[in-house]
Amino acid sequence: MKLTNKLIDTVKPSATLSITTRAKELVAQGVNVVSLGAGEPDFDTPDHIKEACIKALKAGRTKYAPTVGTPDLRKAIAAKLLRDNGLTYAAEQIIVSCGGKDALYNLFNCLLEPGDEVLIPSPYWVSYPEFVTLARGTSVFMPTTDETGFRITPAQLEKAITPRTRVLVLNTPSNPTGMGYDEAAQKELAVVLRTHPRVVVVSDEIYEHLTYGGFKHVSFAKLAPDLYERTFTVNAFSKTYSMTGWRLGYTACPNKEFALAMGRLQDHSTSGPVSFTQDGAVAALNASQDCVEMMRTAFEERAKYFVDALNRIPGVHCLFPQGAFYVFPNLAAWKIPSFELAKRLLDEAHVAAIPGGAFGADDHLRMSFATSMDNLKQAVGRIKTWAEKNVNH
Numbered sequence: 487m488k489l490t491n492k493l494i495d496t497v498k499p500s501a502t503l504s505i506t507t508r509a510k511e512l513v514a515q516g517v518n519v520v521s522l523g524a525g526e527p528d529f530d531t532p533d534h535i536k537e538a539c540i541k542a543l544k545a546g547r548t549k550y551a552p553t554v555g556t557p558d559l560r561k562a563i564a565a566k567l568l569r570d571n572g573l574t575y576a577a578e579q580i581i582v583s584c585g586g587k588d589a590l591y592n593l594f595n596c597l598l599e600p601g602d603e604v605l606i607p608s609p610y611w612v613s614y615p616e617f618v619t620l621a622r623g624t625s626v627f628m629p630t631t632d633e634t635g636f637r638i639t640p641a642q643l644e645k646a647i648t649p650r651t652r653v654l655v656l657n658t659p660s661n662p663t664g665m666g667y668d669e670a671a672q673k674e675l676a677v678v679l680r681t682h683p684r685v686v687v688v689s690d691e692i693y694e695h696l697t698y699g700g701f702k703h704v705s706f707a708k709l710a711p712d713l714y715e716r717t718f719t720v721n722a723f724s725k726t727y728s729m730t731g732w733r734l735g736y737t738a739c740p741n742k743e744f745a746l747a748m749g750r751l752q753d754h755s756t757s758g759p760v761s762f763t764q765d766g767a768v769a770a771l772n773a774s775q776d777c778v779e780m781m782r783t784a785f786e787e788r789a790k791y792f793v794d795a796l797n798r799i800p801g802v803h804c805l806f807p808q809g810a811f812y813v814f815p816n817l818a819a820w821k822i823p824s825f826e827l828a829k830r831l832l833d834e835a836h837v838a839a840i841p842g843g844a845f846g847a848d849d850h851l852r853m854s855f856a857t858s859m860d861n862l863k864q865a866v867g868r869i870k871t872w873a874e875k876n877v878n879h
């Protein structure tokens with residue numbers, strides 16, 4: 487008997503998770519797989535963060551916490567937003583959720599009316615359209631290519647806006663492309679948005695501190711202060727502090743009323759994140775940020791090697807990432823659809839990469855460099871050998 491409803495039937499499984507699951511199956515069978523599928527840093531959570539959490543646990547902070555996040559953490563996030571982003575938020579405007587995903591899921595559910603349109607630059611992170619579907623909205627994709635650094639243009643934005651448009655999603659630096667919008671590029675988009683007062687911005691800044699080649703992240707709400715009233719700044723602890731398993735993210739809302747609405751949703755869904763983990767998050771924000779710089783430097787060094795080595799393989803065209811920990815090489819010259827290519831690379835070359843088709847860009851694969859230099863070298867060697875045998879130019 488079919489039990490699921492029509493809405494959940496339209497939600498796609500996560501391609502990221504399905505490739506990494508298949509890679510794990512092969513590993514369990516004894517196959518030596520190099521995984522470039524990971525959406526998480528390969529570093530452990532820094533010790534001082536773990537210790538703060540253990541201390542909280544031992545001190546008995548094991549009961550229900552406020553569903554919107556502990557007062558200490560909301561205060562620490564507000565201080566962080568001022569310190570790192572130059573943004574002023576009261577602690578009451580901050581809603582802590584169970585990871586960036588939960589923050590975004592709740593946000594779309596509090597924002598959208600049925601049929602509202604959400605503008606999503608493509609290639610896009612796999613979950614955005616599914617959040618929109620689950621909130622009964624409609625995704626409208628704005629295609630971009632590597633020729634323009636995977637950035638939408640102001641003209642493209644203007645053209646895509648209709649009376650039904652409610653949200654523009656900005657993800658800079660981006661998963662999967664690794665490219666970002668600098669201050670000037672974001673300001674150009676702000677000019678367009680000023681003439682469309684119904685459109686709000688969801689600014690997903692989860693990779694803000696992992697930037698390379700001198701790229702500087704600037705928060706949308708900072709560079710367009712007059713649009714603060716309609717900007718939601720979303721972030722999480724997952725990538726910056728290598729805390730993916732802790733499930734902690736947050737939304738900085740333009741006003742307290744909206745934050746209260748998100749709080750009401752969380753009252754009846756998760757009751758908020760785990761209590762004692764939030765002490766770890768406070769330590770992450772308030773202690774030295776050297777651990778973040780250590781990871782960033784390591785990622786940058788890997789990116790330099792990886793992009794250069796990939797571009798030496800015939801038919802590969804790969805941009806140097808401005809942030810995150812992904813490269814998104816263009817493999818159109820290989821003339822193999824991305825799902826087939828990813829499957830064959832996994833089964834035949836034992837390299838796990840994510841098909842670009844899952845992100846709306848079938849000429850590409852997403853490869854994570856959140857893995858050791860040794861693994862990256864192995865992966866390049868295997869891909870090169872496989873391509874020599876299997877690709878006709």
Ligand SMILES: Cc1ncc(COP(=O)(O)O)c(C=O)c1O
Pocket residue numbers: 525584585586587588611657660661690692722723724730733734735
């Ligand atoms: C662009 C982007 N936003 C949000 C998230 C959600 O992160 P998490 O729920 O692990 O905090 C991810 C995770 O991959 C991401 O890549």
